Amino acid sequence: MVNFSLFMxxxxxxxxxxxxxxxxxxxxxxxxxxxxxxxxxxxIFWMLSLQMSGVGSEIYFGLFFLTLVVCEGALGLSLLIMIVRSHGNDYFKSFSVLVC
Incomplete structure (x- = not known):
């Protein structure tokens, strides 16, 4: 029988x-x-939590990773809001390096 963690x-x-x-x-x-x-x-977090559950003692690394992911998401959302307010949409074709 194949190991269940391999499928995960x-x-x-x-x-x-x-x-x-x-x-x-x-x-x-x-x-x-x-x-x-x-x-x-x-x-990546799912795979990290699967690997760390086998070890058992490194749960704080997963929390640190989640903190970085939340910061990345908040930064992306704030950039999205800033771009929509300045350009009116979020199309990549409407962005230009020359226009600020």
């Missing part, structure tokens, strides 16, 4: 690669890119 790790890797694929292919809106980054971070 495979599910984590599928989540990470699906998030990476959506980050690369769906780049019309900034919000889609931010959501795919958060989906990748969720897959």
């Amino acid at each position: 790790i495979l599910g984590c890797l599928i989540m990470i690669f699906c998030g990476l694929w959506s980050f690369i292919s769906y780049h019309k809106h900034l919000l889609n890119s931010l959501l795919s980054l958060e989906f990748m971070m969720l897959g």
Whole structure:
């Protein structure tokens, strides 16, 4: 019988690669890119928690990782709000380096 944790790790890797694929292919809106980054971070956290549950003593590393993910999400959301207020939308085609 195949180990159940192997299927869980495979599910984590599928989540990470699906998030990476959506980050690369769906780049019309900034919000889609931010959501795919958060989906990748969720897959990485799931895999990290699976690996750390086997060890048992390194739960604080997972909390530190969650803190960094929340900070990344808050920074992305604040940039999205700033861009929507200044440009009126979140299309990547409307952004220009010359216009501030």
